[in-house]
Amino acid sequence: MKKTVIGALAALSLIAAGATATVQNAIAAGKDKVKVGFVYVGPVGDFGWTYQHDQGRLAVEQALGDKVETTFLESVPEGADAERAIEGLARSGHDLIFTTSFGYMDPTNSVAKKFPDIKFEHATGFKREHPNVSTYDSRFYEGRYVQGMIAGTMSKTGVAGYIASFPIPEVVQGINSFLLGAQSVNPDFKVKVVWVSTWFDPGKEADAAKSLLDQGADILTQHTDSTAAMQVAAERGAFAFGQASDMIKFGPKTQLTAIIDDWAHYYVKRTKQVLDGTWNQQATWDGMTEEHVIMAPFTNMPAELAAKAAKLAESIKNDTFHPFTGPITKKDGTVFLKDGEVAEDGVLAGMNFYVKGMDSELPK
Amino acid sequence: MSVDIIFAIAVTIMTAATPLLIAAIGELVVERSGVLNLGVEGMMIIGAIAGFAGAQLMGSATAGILFAVGAGMLLSAFFALLVLVMAANQVATGLSITLLGLGLSGLIGNAYIGLPGLKLPKMDIPGLTDLPLIGNLLFGHDILVYASFALAFGVSWFLFKTRSGLILRAVGDNHSSAHAIGYPVLLVRFLAILFGGACAGLAGAYLSLSYTTQWIEGMSAGRGWIALALVVFASWRPMRAIAGAYLFGSVLILQFHAQALGIKVPTQLLSALPYIATILVLILISRNRRLIQSNTPACLGLPFVADK
Numbered sequence: 001m002k003k004t005v006i007g008a009l010a011a012l013s014l015i016a017a018g019a020t021a022t023v024q025n026a027i028a029a030g031k032d033k034v035k036v037g038f039v040y041v042g043p044v045g046d047f048g049w050t051y052q053h054d055q056g057r058l059a060v061e062q063a064l065g066d067k068v069e070t071t072f073l074e075s076v077p078e079g080a081d082a083e084r085a086i087e088g089l090a091r092s093g094h095d096l097i098f099t100t101s102f103g104y105m106d107p108t109n110s111v112a113k114k115f116p117d118i119k120f121e122h123a124t125g126f127k128r129e130h131p132n133v134s135t136y137d138s139r140f141y142e143g144r145y146v147q148g149m150i151a152g153t154m155s156k157t158g159v160a161g162y163i164a165s166f167p168i169p170e171v172v173q174g175i176n177s178f179l180l181g182a183q184s185v186n187p188d189f190k191v192k193v194v195w196v197s198t199w200f201d202p203g204k205e206a207d208a209a210k211s212l213l214d215q216g217a218d219i220l221t222q223h224t225d226s227t228a229a230m231q232v233a234a235e236r237g238a239f240a241f242g243q244a245s246d247m248i249k250f251g252p253k254t255q256l257t258a259i260i261d262d263w264a265h266y267y268v269k270r271t272k273q274v275l276d277g278t279w280n281q282q283a284t285w286d287g288m289t290e291e292h293v294i295m296a297p298f299t300n301m302p303a304e305l306a307a308k309a310a311k312l313a314e315s316i317k318n319d320t321f322h323p324f325t326g327p328i329t330k331k332d333g334t335v336f337l338k339d340g341e342v343a344e345d346g347v348l349a350g351m352n353f354y355v356k357g358m359d360s361e362l363p364k
Numbered sequence: 365m366s367v368d369i370i371f372a373i374a375v376t377i378m379t380a381a382t383p384l385l386i387a388a389i390g391e392l393v394v395e396r397s398g399v400l401n402l403g404v405e406g407m408m409i410i411g412a413i414a415g416f417a418g419a420q421l422m423g424s425a426t427a428g429i430l431f432a433v434g435a436g437m438l439l440s441a442f443f444a445l446l447v448l449v450m451a452a453n454q455v456a457t458g459l460s461i462t463l464l465g466l467g468l469s470g471l472i473g474n475a476y477i478g479l480p481g482l483k484l485p486k487m488d489i490p491g492l493t494d495l496p497l498i499g500n501l502l503f504g505h506d507i508l509v510y511a512s513f514a515l516a517f518g519v520s521w522f523l524f525k526t527r528s529g530l531i532l533r534a535v536g537d538n539h540s541s542a543h544a545i546g547y548p549v550l551l552v553r554f555l556a557i558l559f560g561g562a563c564a565g566l567a568g569a570y571l572s573l574s575y576t577t578q579w580i581e582g583m584s585a586g587r588g589w590i591a592l593a594l595v596v597f598a599s600w601r602p603m604r605a606i607a608g609a610y611l612f613g614s615v616l617i618l619q620f621h622a623q624a625l626g627i628k629v630p631t632q633l634l635s636a637l638p639y640i641a642t643i644l645v646l647i648l649i650s651r652n653r654r655l656i657q658s659n660t661p662a663c664l665g666l667p668f669v670a671d672k
């Protein structure tokens with residue numbers, strides 16, 4: 001009896017070893033067809049953040065044709081539900097899974113642990129706990145600096161309103177970069193921030209926009225996903241910046257420019273790498289240089305300001321200027337960057353403080 | 365803070381309270397007839413897309429309102445079919461109507477994503493609207509803001525001053541007795557549900573034609589649920605629903621102003637305030653037996669099947 005069991009075990013382990021070997025061969029040799037899954041935090045029709053990720057998904061389908069099959073799950077809440085959604089994709093034969101919101105960070109890593117043969121890509125996070133998890137992000141703050149400079153020049157009240165989602169580093173970078181850009185032309189410029197504790201709630205975003213305008217802001221910018229703020233600004237005759245996608249349709253006389261997230265090349269590149277077996281773990285953080293961040297046309301402003309903004313964007317794009325270049329002082333008065341010092345990526349990725357010139361406190 | 369800002373805030377609060385009030389008044393009538401409709405959120409979002417699509421098709425935001433009301437009623441008629449004719453469980457049916465509404469609106473709305481919408485015209489009475497401070501507050505809104513008050517007062521009058529209102533409350537309080545005296549329980553409930561659907565659709569129209577003039581999936585963002593909480597908060601009295609809607613609206617708006625002014629209160633706490641207020645009111649009214657007995661429809665949520 002004992003012998004039989006041992007024999008069976010040995011046979012099983014041989015089979016298992018063989019199976020692993022086959023799988024590894026398959027990976028090394030690439031695949032004929034990949035199935036790619038996307039997890040979205042909002043609906044594909046938000047016309048902002050999730051819409052742009054879905055444009056990236058469509059670009060993958062277009063570029064790779066019948067070598068690829070894509071699926072997506074939309075409006076997946078961050079947290080425990082996300083883990084189930086991601087695991088669902090992993091169990092249904094996907095080879096590559098993109099999870100496209102900060103709050104999917106821990107769920108992505110814990111599912112990745114269970115499925116070592118599947119590749120996971122998490123947007124805007126910093127945890128890569130397993131070799132099959134990569135992270136990717138865009139340097140949105142580069143565009144924020146240009147917007148800040150425009151706001152500093154255009155604003156009559158010297159106050160901009162900022163609709164923010166959650167106090168995570170990505171959002172804090174944006175607020176600081178925007179303020180620094182504005183201070184470069186108007187040292188006394190103020191940014192009022194309202195936290196709405198959501199990525200997507202058009203009604204709430206509109207209410208926050210109205211509050212900010214009522215309190216003296218005459219230019220709005222946002223780190224939330226809908227076009228509501230743009231429309232409120234249009235009704236009130238204020239100016240606004242589009243977020244994630246070009247929102248000019250919602251404010252033809254209102255939008256000054258927009259930060260456009262372009263995920264298409266990244267998604268196509270990574271899917272191809274899974275196809276030919278060259279995918280490896282990475283932490284990608286690309287910006288204007290790699291055209292991950294694109295500025296929409298500079299509209300509704302004087303021609304000389306548009307030219308200045310374009311030049312500033314160009315200097316960031318060709319790496320001759322970094323928005324976080326010292327001297328920069330933190331809000332608490334301590335030195336963040338010495339004269340001429342450029343912020344390191346690691347420091348930016350963990351940014352949890354305001355720079356000097358912010359009046360409000362950063363929520364914990 | 366200057367007086368101007370206070371009045372500007374008041375105007376914003378009115379716009380935030382209006383959809384809550386309209387939907388809550390509709391649900392209040394439904395619950396008074398003894399039916400618990402958890403499908404408000406779904407009927408609201410269907411109203412939002414129907415209103416938006418209707419406005420696009422007809423080229424008029426006002427026409428959109430009719431589409432929204434019609435769509436809300438259609439979905440509520442389906443709900444009525446399930447809970448009245450088939451005597452299905454009201455809680456489960458209501459929840460599935462909400463899910464159906466959210467999904468269906470996304471499907472219909474696909475063609476309308478990213479289109480700038482039409483906005484309901486604001487009332488503009490020369491002389492009155494231009495009055496300093498109060499002009500805009502009292503005379504500068506679109507028709508639905510005034511309609512929300514008309515609905516609340518009208519429903520209050522109907523429920524407590526008319527014979528039909530008395531019958532509706534009788535059906536909600538004791539459907540067996542109402543049936544025994546010869547009142548058509550199911551018909552009364554059917555009409556109440558239709559009214560509730562119409563109101564939810566109207567609230568949805570307000571969202572897509574006035575609040576944020578665009579179609580976005582999931583744009584009701586839980587307002588239907590707040591309306592449901594409001595009905596309990598109001599202990600099934602329309603006048604208290606006005607107070608509740610404006611309290612909820614104030615909390616929603618003031619949290620943003622508090623932040624922009626730099627007042628240090630945890631934002632999460634502010635977001636939770638409307639719900640904390642509801643729980644408090646529930647505790648308070650549950651301590652007062654008489655208040656519960658006089659206001660809670662006794663047959664709320666119970667299916668009615670006539671004895672053969």
